[in-house]
Amino acid sequence: MCGIIGYIGSKEAAPILLQGLRRLEYRGYDSAGLAIQDGDTLARVRSVGKIENLAARAATEDLPGGVGIAHTRWATHGGVTEENAHPHTDQSQKLVLVHNGIIENYREIKEQLGSEHIYNSETDSEILAHLIGEHLLESTAPYTKEHLLKAVEEALKQVRGTYGIVVLHKDIPNCLIAARMGSPLVVGVGDGEHYIASDATPILPYTKKMMFLDDGEIAILTQDAIEIQTLAHELIEKEVEEIEWSAEEAEKQGYADFMLKEIFDQPTVFEDAIRGRYDVEEGVGKLGGLNMTDDEIKQVRRVIFIACGTASHAGMVGKYAFERLAGIPTEVDVASEFRYRDAVIDEHTLVFGISQSGETADTLAALREAKRKGAFVRGIVNSVGSTIARETDGGTYIHAGPELAVASTKAYTNMVAIILLYALQFGRAQRTTLATGQRLLNALLELPQKMNRILEQSDAIKVIAETYKDYEDFFVIGRGINYPTALEGSLKLKEITYRHSEAYPGGEMKHGSLALVDESFPTIAVMTKNQLYDKMRSNIEEIRARKGKVIVIATEGDDRAHELADDVIFVPETMELVEPLLNHIPLQLFSYHMAVALGRDVDRPRNLAKSVTVE
Numbered sequence: 167m168c169g170i171i172g173y174i175g176s177k178e179a180a181p182i183l184l185q186g187l188r189r190l191e192y193r194g195y196d197s198a199g200l201a202i203q204d205g206d207t208l209a210r211v212r213s214v215g216k217i218e219n220l221a222a223r224a225a226t227e228d229l230p231g232g233v234g235i236a237h238t239r240w241a242t243h244g245g246v247t248e249e250n251a252h253p254h255t256d257q258s259q260k261l262v263l264v265h266n267g268i269i270e271n272y273r274e275i276k277e278q279l280g281s282e283h284i285y286n287s288e289t290d291s292e293i294l295a296h297l298i299g300e301h302l303l304e305s306t307a308p309y310t311k312e313h314l315l316k317a318v319e320e321a322l323k324q325v326r327g328t329y330g331i332v333v334l335h336k337d338i339p340n341c342l343i344a345a346r347m348g349s350p351l352v353v354g355v356g357d358g359e360h361y362i363a364s365d366a367t368p369i370l371p372y373t374k375k376m377m378f379l380d381d382g383e384i385a386i387l388t389q390d391a392i393e394i395q396t397l398a399h400e401l402i403e404k405e406v407e408e409i410e411w412s413a414e415e416a417e418k419q420g421y422a423d424f425m426l427k428e429i430f431d432q433p434t435v436f437e438d439a440i441r442g443r444y445d446v447e448e449g450v451g452k453l454g455g456l457n458m459t460d461d462e463i464k465q466v467r468r469v470i471f472i473a474c475g476t477a478s479h480a481g482m483v484g485k486y487a488f489e490r491l492a493g494i495p496t497e498v499d500v501a502s503e504f505r506y507r508d509a510v511i512d513e514h515t516l517v518f519g520i521s522q523s524g525e526t527a528d529t530l531a532a533l534r535e536a537k538r539k540g541a542f543v544r545g546i547v548n549s550v551g552s553t554i555a556r557e558t559d560g561g562t563y564i565h566a567g568p569e570l571a572v573a574s575t576k577a578y579t580n581m582v583a584i585i586l587l588y589a590l591q592f593g594r595a596q597r598t599t600l601a602t603g604q605r606l607l608n609a610l611l612e613l614p615q616k617m618n619r620i621l622e623q624s625d626a627i628k629v630i631a632e633t634y635k636d637y638e639d640f641f642v643i644g645r646g647i648n649y650p651t652a653l654e655g656s657l658k659l660k661e662i663t664y665r666h667s668e669a670y671p672g673g674e675m676k677h678g679s680l681a682l683v684d685e686s687f688p689t690i691a692v693m694t695k696n697q698l699y700d701k702m703r704s705n706i707e708e709i710r711a712r713k714g715k716v717i718v719i720a721t722e723g724d725d726r727a728h729e730l731a732d733d734v735i736f737v738p739e740t741m742e743l744v745e746p747l748l749n750h751i752p753l754q755l756f757s758y759h760m761a762v763a764l765g766r767d768v769d770r771p772r773n774l775a776k777s778v779t780v781e
């Protein structure tokens with residue numbers, strides 16, 4: 167989704183903005199632009215395609231100045247053209263604006279502004295720029311930052327929809343005005359310089375001190391000061407938070423792609439996720455952020471995980487784990503469905519919203535709905551200070567560090583890790599024995615070295631992936647707690663290789679989908695040694711009998727796996743409940759290597775965005 171970076175200070179803004187845009191690339195975009203103010207001049211450069219196109223254009227222009235705004239656009243209103251790229255100007259061409267979100271009543275506003283307004287793009291954002299410019303005319307020039315602030319306030323009163331905006335004006339030096347409603351904005355607090363961005367990533371190289379704007383808040387930035395106020399002009403004391411992530415954590419560190427780095431990060435970030443959050447002696451998970459009394463915990467009769475995409479697959483692992491360990495009926499709801507289906511929720515329902523970005527619009531809306539209906543709503547989130555983290559009444563950060571590849575890998579691992587600890591926490595309060603609790607924790611503690619054993623097979627998995635790269639269709643099957651693994655593996659395959667893939671519980675194939683199987687339609691089967699091993703073997707036999715090729719993920723030492731498979735990838739043995747923390751890794755590597763072999767843009771697959779902040 168779109169990204170914003172703004173700078174105000176004594177350094178040259180252009181290199182900071184371009185670097186910031188590069189760090190926002192992971193969000194997905196199709197065009198980019200920047201505007202820089204220097205004294206009484208205002209320069210604007212925009213370009214479709216990669217940031218490097220914009221950088222090349224910028225290099226041919228003289229772009230001095232220490233105040234600027236920049237944007238990566240992911241098209242919603244209007245095609246991918248230079249005219250539609252941000253920043254947009256108002257009628258006077260002196261005011262520039264970058265905008266994330268959607269102005270729902272832009273047609274109404276356009277009509278109201280009248281026919282004398284000439285627009286150069288098809289975007290809702292340009293209309294907002296014109297509206298602010300129009301309100302500025304209500305003040306008398308020479309304009310001041312107070313005039314600009316008033317114009318922004320007045321314009322935003324008329325707007326319906328979502329926005330994160332930053333505005334600057336050619337005739338108003340040393341001033342950036344930003345406002346948020348539904349699209350996140352973070353202020354970076356520097357010394358004699360300040361930053362504003364759609365997330366912390368582009369600010370991290372310069373400062374770790376940040377302020378997270380809430381909906382309905384406006385920030386007025388000058389070189390030496392930051393003022394935060396409401397849309398109704400009331401000043402707000404905003405806490406400055408210290409972000410732990412280092413800029414280096416977000417770099418590739420020698421890996422060819424962020425996705426590969428993030429796959430290899432898993433053993434380390436998994437340890438970060440669970441550290442200090444369990445007690446082996448007591449055999450229990452100890453997650454502090456739940457903010458529920460023992461009585462409230464006992465009142466929980468039902469758990470619902472709400473999430474999208476990969477995060478919903480983590481929730482599905484949670485369904486198996488919560489029901490088995492705690493005996494609490496548990497459901498998983500895809501957020502975009504939950505928000506409109508008038509779900510039955512009461513004060514005995516505990517809802518967990520799971521999100522890497524913490525900004526996914528559907529998840530956020532569904533959680534608000536659950537809260538409105540009286541559920542306990544908690545977050546399982548990666549991005550510190552994100553909207554979901556702040557709007558839920560408690561929960562847990564998963565500590566995966568910045569995940570920049572669009573395809574989620576290490577965040578999934580850490581979501582599952584935290585969910586297992588929650589299941590154990592609730593389970594020990596209900597029906598899980600000390601011995602089972604301890605066994606589970608010991609199995610978790612052995613995971614980092616077991617994950618490494620799988621990662622060491624990356625080159626061997628690459629050879630297998632290359633063998634299958636020309637097949638157009640795949641099944642990925644699993645059973646029980648490995649069914650979510652199959653769903654997740656299948657999503658990775660679609661997302662980054664653009665190959666068609668479908669996930670099924672192994673036992674479901676014979677109810678229709680088996681008809682598709684022939685020598686051109688391979689199946690990847692998760693067949694590790696657990697209670698459903700023999701069932702899974704039979705399901706694979708059914709595929710083999712129809713001449714389907716099979717790649718099997720099997721437990722180390724299972725020599726019989728070769729009888730059933732064209733190719734086998736071995737994973738270390740572990741407790742069944744913990745298998746989802748190992749078995750997805752070969753699937754991640756398989757998809758990654760196939761995508762590379764097919765020449766795909768692994769980190770930024772087509773049509774997708776990292777942070778889906780629109781409905």
Ligand code: M6R
Pocket residue numbers: 474475476477520521522523524525526529572573574575657661776777778
């Ligand atoms: O940031 P979130 O975890 O809320 O994002 C949810 C999905 O958009 C995300 O998991 C998506 O499915 C991934 N790109 C899949 O790899």
